[in-house]
Amino acid sequence: MARSGKSRTSAAEIHDQKLVRGNGGELHQIAEGDGDALTTAQGIPVSDDQNTLKIGERGPALIEDFHFREKIFHFDHERIPERVVHARGYGAHGYFETYESLAAYTRADIFQRAGEKTPVFVRFSTVAGSKGSFDLARDVRGFAVKFYTKEGNWDLVGNNIPVFFIQDAIKFPDVIHSVKPEPDRAFPQAQSAHDNFWDFISLTPESMHMIMWVMSDRAIPRSFRFMQGFGVHTFRLVNAEDESTFVKFIWKPKLGMQSVVWNEAVKINGADPDFHRRDLWSAIQAGDFPEWELNLQLFDQDFADSFDFDVLDPTKIIPEEILEPVPVGRLVLDRMPDNFFAETEQVAFMTQNVPPGIDFSNDPLLQGRNFSYLDTQLKRLGSPNFTHIPINAPKCPFHHFQQDGHMAMRNPVGRANYQPNSWGEGPRENPQKGFATFADAEEGQKVRLRPESFADHYSQARQFFISQTAPEQRHIVMALTFELSKCENPAIRERMVAHLLNIDETLGAAVADKLGIKRLPKPADAAIPPRDDLPPSPALSIIENGPESFSGRKVGVLVSPGADAALLNALRVAIEKEGAVMEIVAPRVGGVEAADGSWIEGRHMIDGGPSVLFDAVALILSEEGAESLAGEAAARDFVADAFAHCKFIGFTSTAAPLFQKAGIDPAADEGFVGLDDPKAISTFIESCRKLRLWAREMAVKL
Ligand code: HDE
Numbered sequence: 001m002a003r004s005g006k007s008r009t010s011a012a013e014i015h016d017q018k019l020v021r022g023n024g025g026e027l028h029q030i031a032e033g034d035g036d037a038l039t040t041a042q043g044i045p046v047s048d049d050q051n052t053l054k055i056g057e058r059g060p061a062l063i064e065d066f067h068f069r070e071k072i073f074h075f076d077h078e079r080i081p082e083r084v085v086h087a088r089g090y091g092a093h094g095y096f097e098t099y100e101s102l103a104a105y106t107r108a109d110i111f112q113r114a115g116e117k118t119p120v121f122v123r124f125s126t127v128a129g130s131k132g133s134f135d136l137a138r139d140v141r142g143f144a145v146k147f148y149t150k151e152g153n154w155d156l157v158g159n160n161i162p163v164f165f166i167q168d169a170i171k172f173p174d175v176i177h178s179v180k181p182e183p184d185r186a187f188p189q190a191q192s193a194h195d196n197f198w199d200f201i202s203l204t205p206e207s208m209h210m211i212m213w214v215m216s217d218r219a220i221p222r223s224f225r226f227m228q229g230f231g232v233h234t235f236r237l238v239n240a241e242d243e244s245t246f247v248k249f250i251w252k253p254k255l256g257m258q259s260v261v262w263n264e265a266v267k268i269n270g271a272d273p274d275f276h277r278r279d280l281w282s283a284i285q286a287g288d289f290p291e292w293e294l295n296l297q298l299f300d301q302d303f304a305d306s307f308d309f310d311v312l313d314p315t316k317i318i319p320e321e322i323l324e325p326v327p328v329g330r331l332v333l334d335r336m337p338d339n340f341f342a343e344t345e346q347v348a349f350m351t352q353n354v355p356p357g358i359d360f361s362n363d364p365l366l367q368g369r370n371f372s373y374l375d376t377q378l379k380r381l382g383s384p385n386f387t388h389i390p391i392n393a394p395k396c397p398f399h400h401f402q403q404d405g406h407m408a409m410r411n412p413v414g415r416a417n418y419q420p421n422s423w424g425e426g427p428r429e430n431p432q433k434g435f436a437t438f439a440d441a442e443e444g445q446k447v448r449l450r451p452e453s454f455a456d457h458y459s460q461a462r463q464f465f466i467s468q469t470a471p472e473q474r475h476i477v478m479a480l481t482f483e484l485s486k487c488e489n490p491a492i493r494e495r496m497v498a499h500l501l502n503i504d505e506t507l508g509a510a511v512a513d514k515l516g517i518k519r520l521p522k523p524a525d526a527a528i529p530p531r532d533d534l535p536p537s538p539a540l541s542i543i544e545n546g547p548e549s550f551s552g553r554k555v556g557v558l559v560s561p562g563a564d565a566a567l568l569n570a571l572r573v574a575i576e577k578e579g580a581v582m583e584i585v586a587p588r589v590g591g592v593e594a595a596d597g598s599w600i601e602g603r604h605m606i607d608g609g610p611s612v613l614f615d616a617v618a619l620i621l622s623e624e625g626a627e628s629l630a631g632e633a634a635a636r637d638f639v640a641d642a643f644a645h646c647k648f649i650g651f652t653s654t655a656a657p658l659f660q661k662a663g664i665d666p667a668a669d670e671g672f673v674g675l676d677d678p679k680a681i682s683t684f685i686e687s688c689r690k691l692r693l694w695a696r697e698m699a700v701k702l
Helices: 011-016 066-076 169-179 195-202 205-214 262-271 275-285 301-306 340-345 364-381 384-388 459-466 470-485 490-503 505-515 565-577 623-630 633-644 653-662 678-688 694-700
Strands: 019-021 027-029 089-098 117-126 141-149 152-159 235-238 244-253 291-299 326-335 358-360 554-559 581-586 616-620 649-651 672-674
Touching (some): 089 340, 169 195, 195 490, 205 459, 262 470, 275 326, 490 505, 565 581, 623 633
Parallel strands (some): 554 616
Antiparallel strands (some): 089 117
16 A cells, blocks of 8 residues: 655654555555564664665765665675586485494494484586576586584585596696686686587597586486486595495485486576576475485495406496495485575585595595685685584584684683693593594605506496497487587597597597598597497496386476366376376466366466476367467477477377477377377376387487
8 A cells, every 4th residue: 555655754653653665755554563673784773775865855875874885785795706616506405314324334423323314405506607507508417415414514525427527636627617618708608519628628538438428418407306416436434443445425316317308408598597496496395305315336445456447536437237336325305495595505515524434535536626625615605614604514513612713603612712721621532433534554656647547538438328328329429519510620529539439439430420520530549448348337328227207207288278177187187196297388377268168277378388398298279279379489389399309299189280380290109199088198197207209319300
């Protein structure tokens, strides 16, 4: 209710009458119970938050206006430096539940008791793009987990890819500089498809295994919920008897893995740049809590000595077929942060955060990271007291003598701020319970040398490639072709093809052909000859390991006025029974009137709900509705894209005019499921469990 607001109404009257002044100076009544008195950060009540202090109504502003000065000052300082890598991310709270005691392997408190629940915060991210970039960049995804254990915070700062570009941390600035926007022109954003990146990569053979992964579908995941996660490095577990076991950490999503296709990714970035955020947010808000199982690959020195590659080399995996991962607990994400900045932006992950019972290996990348992460937190959060920020503080008791510094929230009380002291005050070190580094024997000369055992750069890249299904191999060829086509310098393209020939001849030849390279270069010189005897590892394929379920996925149903409401309802019931979600796309977001006179609410209007946002689609249209939609480009794209992206399409035969105008034949393949008979709904759901009809791909030539 607006009242004619004259500045003559006194502040006291405004307060007493529970009024609030709008931007134009007008007064509005506020609801009962609303509005504690607005104050400055110093707690001083504010009388007017709409007008700066001036001399006269039209006069100059006064510097004496401390409320204005404080408000603008604070606003001007709202940003902190974004992460130099992994700037764009999204986090959630949850818990980790231990299945069985792992006391035989580790004394880490988190693994001692079956059923123990430990609070966690997880942040997923892309690597290259800045904070405001889009979600579906072709990129590695960060998968960083902070466990608030009873013996301090353990951060498992991993990725969705189990290997890395480089073998030594000293090369990190180089690989990151090369992928970031080129420094003279400041583009491209969040993309590896440019000369600098491929220039660096083509000069860095150790990155070839990683390149296979980032050119595969792993780099364009459908959802954070459908990705694996990896600790990458070899770590150690240390038990109460000080015995060490090597370990690799692997997260496996309960809903199975799934990726999108590149043409789809490009369109999603336009239709919904926050696609991955929204997906996690919506799932958690709907109570569909995503879950992963933590798996361990445990091994001893004998295994390490007998393995084909060096377990300290972060460009190598240990195939699951050689060393079976053992599930040891589950991670459930069940709560979004209250505030993005306070939690997701300020969370500070550090590889060096390990509790007693978990320790490092000599992986040179891990050793370098252990230096970098502390350093970066000081830069970003601006104070050595970043552990005072609630998201970073341990949830177990902690006691130390660190004090003062910028923004100190907690200082030790009492007289003694050192130890040993004879005042009987303060904490003491504890040789029994405290973190003790595994006492591995080390000796050697101080050298800058890459071990010989890190020299094979191609064999596992080849193993990855031959472990992929035919569509997945095609995607790798297409991704490499796309990326290298964006390089202006032909020499870079040829250098890359020379490496690909060492990985797999058919791969190198296919990419060369698609790039129009007439004469194949000779294969790159390899430090040691690539092996071709490593068998395929089926665990490396996404498609081979499909979930056989449509749970957690989404169907977009295009409706028109006169649609069959009973069919729509039956479809919704079946989709929800599968654990999936149905969203209605209508000509207008307000919805449409069904044939039986009932009202169908829309969730998206057709331009705002393209089929790239869904895992499968259905068309429930009246004949006139289909005729009318056939005249709309957005509706034709809806169908044509769903077809091109190999999605399953349910339809009523009345949709024929739309198919026809979109140039699509619903008899083309078994990806189309007629829904005129509601009994066919179960066939549609069964098809959807396959997620995509890859057999169609050759026909649509994506
Ligand atoms: Fe990171 N990395 N990294 N990294 N990394 C950072 O720390 C670094 C590496 C990873 O959601 C930074 O807080 C070096 C591998 C994730 O907040 C920085 C090296 C893996 C995140 C840093 C690596 C990762 C980061 C930037 C080479 C997978 C985001 C901001 C030796 C196992 C965590 C920050 C979050 C973030 C350094 C390589 C994962 C600069 C020097 C390998 C998931 O400290």
